[in-house]
Structure formats: structure tokens, C-alpha cells
Amino acid sequence: MTNLYQRSEEPLNTWKEKNDFLDDQWRDTMRDWPACQQTEQGERVQATRSLFGNPVTIIDPHTHSDHSDGRCRIPQNRDAGLRAGIDIVFATDHNSLTQKRAVKNIPSMSWGQEPKTLHHHIGLLGNTRRLSTRRDRVDLDMERARKLAPFCWIPHPAGWFTKDYTDEQKNELWRLAPAFAMEVINGAKRIGRAFERHDAEAVILWDRLLTDGIRVTPLGGSDAHIPEGIGSCWTGLPGAELSVDEVIDRLNAGNCLASEGPLLSLHVEGREMGSRLAVREGQPLHLTCRVADAAGLQSVHVVSDGKAERTLYPRDKKLVEDEWQFVFSGQRYVRLEARACDDRRAFSAPVYFDVETGC
Ligand SMILES: [Zn+2]
């Protein structure tokens, strides 16, 4: 099988050269892909939902089609989404907004856009007009994006495929304080499973941003350029059969999870993921969590300020419910992370702590 991370020896100059190169890579990758696997993924998602019990709407906020450099038509992506257990697939092509017209009247589909900014890309959902970025600064382009779209985020913040962002480029994301959303799982050039070294780096970056007091909502986006890529990872939102407007409200509230398998939920003092909790030094806090995966769970971690503060090893159990009492001592946030038996990951949005200084 081709190493997906190999760099091309020669620079690829034209779009045709780039696309031929990508097509060759896809053909090699697809050889190992059994056609039934997407359906199996969808069955796992459905079985996990029933185990989990709480209603969840699952979206893929990040896919491409033949409206940009995707190798598929919008209806094929919709069908792939249905097979993979995704409730809403967003067509987020790069520089066009013709996908907006194409998804109209297609149930389970919506639209967005993914233009480039200075070094990073910017994802937009539901934008009214096409964003032409100026590529001057990530925060300035983000400001322009937010004027056109009710929800925006940073895709693949550490890099994707053969692209690695430098530390300097990653550090530009601090300009997006006090709050933004970014993918912690991106499935570009991946089918079946999404999590790889860029995602591991994205999670480290996420914890650094959070520890610096920046509120960062985690997303999972397949970044599929062929229908088979859909289902490799996704974003879950509490609530059954949410409309696109409700999805966007949840995303803006930071009330979501990023996953490639497990479902999870986290409450601190009864407040859900994405909440800001006013706390005092020394205050006892009560945390509850629920994690499910039909394939069985390998580990569950409660993470605070980049460190696993509590770890459970469920020994292949498919459902874990846990409560934990801890004392607040200056932590910025707490989040939940789970691994299924086959190593598929899920990350909850954090609950954030605001220290009450009152007299
Ligand atoms: Zn991108």
C-alpha cells in the first residue's frame, strides 16, 4: 500500500498534475478498502447510539465534491453519509458556493465553504455569500468569515496529508482568542479511520490553547474528497434529529463531541459540554460522564490542563457511567477522552472554569 505521507519528489505545478497525483494515491488506497466497510461503520454508529441512550445528531461538517477538488457528486456524498450513519453532510467546497444550490432540496445535506487564509484554511457553515479571503491574517479572515456565516472553524490545525504546519503557523491560532472552533480529528486522505499523527498534534495544540484560557470547541470532519472517506470521523451534538439551525446553535455553544467511534457526554455540576462554570478555589465539583461504543471501550480519561486526572480501563465494556468528585484548584477546563478497543477516539468539548474573585 502506498505510504500516504510520502512527499512527491518533484514539485507539482499545475492543477492537472496535482489531481493526477491525488488520483493515483486514491487508487492505491482503495485497493485495500472493502466496499462493505462504510455500511459496517454505519451499523456501529447506530448500535453505539442505542447503547448510549441519550439522543445524538451526527454531522460531517467537512466534505468536498466536484464543485471543487472532490472526486464525487453531491448525491453520492449524501448516499455515503446515510450508509455511514451521518445525519447531515455539509458540502464545504473550497472556492465556490455553487454547492449551496446543489444541496437545496436534498434531505440530510447542507452547505458551507473552505477557503484558504494566510497559512490555515477556514471552514464556514451556512454562509450566505462566497468568502473571498485576503490571506493577510487568520484572525482578520476569520472576522470576515463570521460576517458571512453563522458558524466558522479551523480545519486540520496541525496539518493534513503531506502538509505540516510549522510551530509559528500553529501559533497564529492564538490570535483567535478568546474562543473559536477547530478540528481535532480530520480525515483528509483517509478512509475507514481518521486519527493519525496530525490529529495527535492537533489534540496537543488544543490542550495548549485551552490551558492558556482560550475556549476551543472540538470538531471531527472527514474532509472526504471521495464518498468512501465519509464516516471516518464526525461531530456529535446532543439532541435528536436536530435541524441545521439547531446544529449551528449547538456548535456555537460549544456543545458537541468529535469522534471516530465512541459517543460520550460530560457534565460538571450538572452543566454540559461547552459551559462556563463560575468556581471558587477549593470548591468541590461533581463530574459525571457517560461513554459508549458498540465495539467495546479500552480507556476513558478525564483531562484537565493537558493532564489525564482520572483514567478508567473498562476492559471491553461497551457502556461506562462514572462519577467523580474533585476539588477546584485553578484548572482552566476539564474534558473527556475515550478510546474504543480498536483504538478509535472520541473527545468531548470541555467545561470551562471561570474563577470567581468576589470579596
Ligand atoms: Zn483544508
Ligand SMILES: [Zn+2]
Ligand atoms: Zn477540506
